[in-house]
Amino acid sequence: DTGVSQDPRHKITKRGQNVTFRCDPISEHNRLYWYRQTLGQGPEFLTYFQNEAQLEKSRLLSDRFSAERPKGSFSTLEIQRTEQGDSAMYLCASSLKGYEQYFGPGTRLTVT
Amino acid sequence: QQQVKQSPQSLIVQKGGISIINCAYENTAFDYFPWYQQFPGKGPALLIAIRPDVSEKKEGRFTISFNKSAKQFSLHIMDSQPGDSATYFCAAVNAGNMLTFGGGTRLMVKP
Numbered sequence: 001d002t003g004v005s006q007d008p009r010h011k012i013t014k015r016g017q018n019v020t021f022r023c024d025p026i027s028e029h030n031r032l033y034w035y036r037q038t039l040g041q042g043p044e045f046l047t048y049f050q051n052e053a054q055l056e057k058s059r060l061l062s063d064r065f066s067a068e069r070p071k072g073s074f075s076t077l078e079i080q081r082t083e084q085g086d087s088a089m090y091l092c093a094s095s096l097k098g099y100e101q102y103f104g105p106g107t108r109l110t111v112t
Numbered sequence: 113q114q115q116v117k118q119s120p121q122s123l124i125v126q127k128g129g130i131s132i133i134n135c136a137y138e139n140t141a142f143d144y145f146p147w148y149q150q151f152p153g154k155g156p157a158l159l160i161a162i163r164p165d166v167s168e169k170k171e172g173r174f175t176i177s178f179n180k181s182a183k184q185f186s187l188h189i190m191d192s193q194p195g196d197s198a199t200y201f202c203a204a205v206n207a208g209n210m211l212t213f214g215g216g217t218r219l220m221v222k223p
Contacts, residue, residue, distance in 0.1 A: 004155075033210060042118075042201050042213030043156065056209065091155055098208025099144045103155035 002026060004094050004104035012110045013082055020078045021107045025094030032075050033101060034067055035091040036060065043091055049075060082111045115139050116204050118214030125221050131189040133217045135202035138183065142204035146211070147176065147187050150199045159200075160187070192221045 005024045013019050025032045030051050035043035046065070047057045051072035061067075064082075069075040079086055089108050093101040118135045125131045137145075144163055148156035162169045162176040162185065169176045175188040189196055202214040 031208075035211070040216070042203075042216050043211070045210035045212070048210055058210075093155075093211075095208075099205055100146070100158060100161065101205075101211060102158060103148075106155045108153075 004092055004102055006090075006092050006104040006107050008107055009105060010108045010110075012112065014112055015082060015084060017082055018078065018080045019082060019109065020076055021090055021092075021109075023075045023077070023092030023094075023104060025074070025092070026102060029094035029096050029102075030072065031095040031098050031101075032069055033093040033095070034075070034077050035093065035103075037089040037091055037106070038087075046077075079109075082109075084111050087111045115212050116202060116214040118202050118217060120217060121215065122218045123220070125192045125219065127192065127194060127221055127223050129192050129221075131187075131192045131196070131219055131221070133187045133200055133202070133219075134184065135186065135214050136182075136184045137204050139204070139206065139212075140183070141206045142212075143207065144205040145176070145178065145185050146203050146205070147174075148201045148203060148213075150201065150216075156201060189219075192219075194221045194223050197221050 007022045033048040034046040037043040049069040064080045067077045089106045091106045093103045095101045146161035147159045149159045150156045160174045173190045178185045200217045203211045
């Protein structure tokens with residue numbers, strides 16, 4: 001399978017714990033995006049990378065959130081001190097030029 | 113500020129009918145307008161897309177109509193099938209940056 005992959009697919013954590021998600025983009029894609037989707041809503045942009053450089057961050061990305069893309073390959077999204085409001089589907093997408101963005105299956109986070 | 117508005121929120125169509133979903137945008141800097149299809153528990157899948165210099169694009173049963181002066185675009189699904197039942201999102205991109213999504217339309221095609 002040469003599509004975007006995400007791990008884990010599901011994560012249940014207790015409030016206050018830290019969680020980390022991983023995204024592996026389509027191999028030749030230099031742009032990688034993170035979005036968050038809550039039930040019944042469209043995805044909302046969080047941040048994106050061109051190669052290893054983080055080019056833009058949404059104001060939705062509080063100080064508890066951090067994303068990295070070392071060496072311009074896979075990316076990780078970490079949420080520190082999780083809150084119940086962080087419960088959502090976290091989606092990763094990749095693109096060659098930013099227009100045709102292909103999404104992974106998502107990581108569903110539940111904070112109890 | 114919601115920059116892409118989508119309607120209707122839900123739509124029920126008989127098998128073989130035409131499904132029509134509409135979107136309107138505000139930011140004239142948007143230069144690419146994709147539609148995504150999403151099934152429950154899955155990530156959005158790119159369905160079809162259009163650039164503002166084109167008024168219509170057709171791929172199989174799916175057609176995008178684009179009205180630049182009105183800042184509106186729509187998705188038409190011809191000969192709708194039960195397998196088309198999903199949530200559809202319109203979106204817009206500015207200069208290859210992030211996607212701005214509409215609120216989504218839940219389509220149900222009745223057999």
